[in-house]
Amino acid sequence: MTVTLLDPPYAERSPWFASWFDSIHYHKLYAYRDEIEAAGFIDGLISRLRPESGATMLDLGCGAGRHSKYLASKGFRVTGIDLAAGSILEAKRFEGPWLHFFQHDMRLPFATNAMDYVFSFFTSFGYFEDPAEHLTVVRNMAESLKTGGCLVLDYLNVACAEARMMPREVRIIDGFTYRITRWSDTSRFFKRIVIEDPDGHEGGNYVEQVAKFGVEDFNQMFSPYGLCLDEVYGDYRLTSYDAETSPRMILVARKTAHGFESGVRTRRTGALA
Numbered sequence: 299m300t301v302t303l304l305d306p307p308y309a310e311r312s313p314w315f316a317s318w319f320d321s322i323h324y325h326k327l328y329a330y331r332d333e334i335e336a337a338g339f340i341d342g343l344i345s346r347l348r349p350e351s352g353a354t355m356l357d358l359g360c361g362a363g364r365h366s367k368y369l370a371s372k373g374f375r376v377t378g379i380d381l382a383a384g385s386i387l388e389a390k391r392f393e394g395p396w397l398h399f400f401q402h403d404m405r406l407p408f409a410t411n412a413m414d415y416v417f418s419f420f421t422s423f424g425y426f427e428d429p430a431e432h433l434t435v436v437r438n439m440a441e442s443l444k445t446g447g448c449l450v451l452d453y454l455n456v457a458c459a460e461a462r463m464m465p466r467e468v469r470i471i472d473g474f475t476y477r478i479t480r481w482s483d484t485s486r487f488f489k490r491i492v493i494e495d496p497d498g499h500e501g502g503n504y505v506e507q508v509a510k511f512g513v514e515d516f517n518q519m520f521s522p523y524g525l526c527l528d529e530v531y532g533d534y535r536l537t538s539y540d541a542e543t544s545p546r547m548i549l550v551a552r553k554t555a556h557g558f559e560s561g562v563r564t565r566r567t568g569a570l571a
Contacts, residue, residue, distance in 0.1 A: 314425075314504065314505060314506070314507070315381070315425050315506075316381055316382070317504070318491075318504045318506065319361075319380075319381065319382040319385065320381075320382040320383060320384045320385065321502065321504070322384075323474065323476070323491070323493050323501075323502060323504075325362070325385075326471045326472060326474065327469070327471065327476055327491065329471075333364050333367075333368065335534065336364045336365045336368055336419075337368050338534065338535075339365075339419075339534040340365060340368050340369060340372070342534070342535065342536045343450060343536070344372060346536060346550075347415070347448060347450075347550075349374060349414060349415060350414075351373045351374075352373065352374065352375055352396075353374050353375065353414040353415060354374075354375045354377075354412060354413050354414045354415070355369055355374050355375065355376045355377070355413065355414065355415040355416075355417065356376075356377050356378075356379070356408070356409065356413045356415070356416045356417065356442060357369065357376060357377070357378040357379070357417050357419070358379060358404055358408075358416060358417065358418045358422060358439065359379075359380055359381075359404065359418060359419070359420075359422025359423070360378030360379060360380045360385075360386075360389065360399065361380055361382070361385045361389075361420075362385045362388045362389050363378050363385075363388070363389030363392060363397075363399060365378075365417065365419050366378035366389065366397060366399070367389075367392050367397065369417075370394065370396050370397035373396075374396070374415075375396045376396060376397050376398075377398050377399075377400070377409075377413075378397075378398070378399045378400075379399070379400045379401070379402040379404070379408055380399075380401065380402070381401065381402070381403050381404070382401075383401050386399050386400065386401045404435050404438060405426075405431055405434050405435060405438070406438070407438050407441065407442075408438060408442055409441075409442035410441055410442065411441070411442075411443070411444050411445075412442055412444070413442045413443050413444065413447055414443075414444060414447050414448070415443075415447060415448050415449075415450065416439050416442055416443055416447070416448075416449045416450070417449075417450050417452075418439070418449075418450070418451045418452060419452045420452060421452065421453050421454050421508060422452075423435065423451060423453060424453070424508045424509035424511055425507065425508060425509075426509075432509065432519065433519060433522075436519045436520060436523055436525070437522075437523050439523075439525075440520075440523035440524060440525050440553055441523075443553040444553070445553055445554070445555050446552065446553060446554075447552070447553045448550065448551070448552055448553075449520075449525060449549075449550070449551045449552075449553070450548065450549070450550050451516070451548070451549045451551070452546060452547075452548045453511065453516075453546070453547045453548070453549065454487075454508065454545075454546065454547065455532070455539075455541070455544045455545060455546055455547040456510045456511070456512055456547075457541060457542050457543075458542070458543060458544060458545050459487060460482065462545075463480050463481075463482065463487075464478075464480060465479065465480055465481065466478065466479055466480075467480075473495075473496040474493055474494065474495060474496065474501065475493070475494040475498075476491055476492075476493055477491070477492040477493075477494070478490070478491055478492075479492075482510070484510075485509060485510055486507050486508065486509055486510060487506075487507065487508050487510065488505060488506065488507050489505065489506040489507075490503070490504070490505045490506075491503070491504045491505075491506070512541070512547075513527075513530055513539075513541070513547065513549070516549055520551055523553075524553055524554045524555070525551040525552070525553055525554075526551055526552050526553075526554050527549060527550070527551045528550050528551060528552055529549075529550040530547060530548065530549055530550070531546070531548040531550075532544025532545070532546060532547070532548070533545050533546050533548075534546065534548075536548070
């Protein structure tokens, strides 16, 4: 299998996420997302999806590769791509015959009819100011899949995120103080992270943002590219999705040859956000 990737740089095209996701502070703040959590989630997915041994898989927005490494250990051919150069440098330490990593912008094509599975974990979608760029990423994911291939997209659940949003938080990690402020508008969530070093001096100021997408939004984005939404799960244990209370929204879609009939089949019949 040949996966054709285009070379960076992309920094000038990536307002906030290029620098933040490549920061040591991003990895410190989200270090609780560890290999144990990834392994449990992957085991559940493998049990439900039943991929064949040697299936080709893309981990889109792979970070330092915690999901990719575990997938490869299960006997699958895995490619991980991410914009963050530092994360890819770390991930490359674990490369092997069936595990490869590349620095790449998901808004640019990355493969054609090459993948049995595409995974987008831990809300690695919804970052862009221009709505057309979200559609571009969906198109690229669909084009990378073989007909009959499967997309799994792990996203936050808007209603639950709004209900549980903590407006202010202070965390101290390895001597650094992280002052976090959260808010939202009608279409996006925002999180400002102000970092103070051990001497009390500001060491950085970042603002994350992610779009408020629901199941029907994804259904509409998937449809033009022949992605048929098969299932929606509500958490990493893959329990049934509830639009009001589920902490996650994990979508499973199949690539069809000729588009699909609109709708979503879930364990909650007719459940749409």
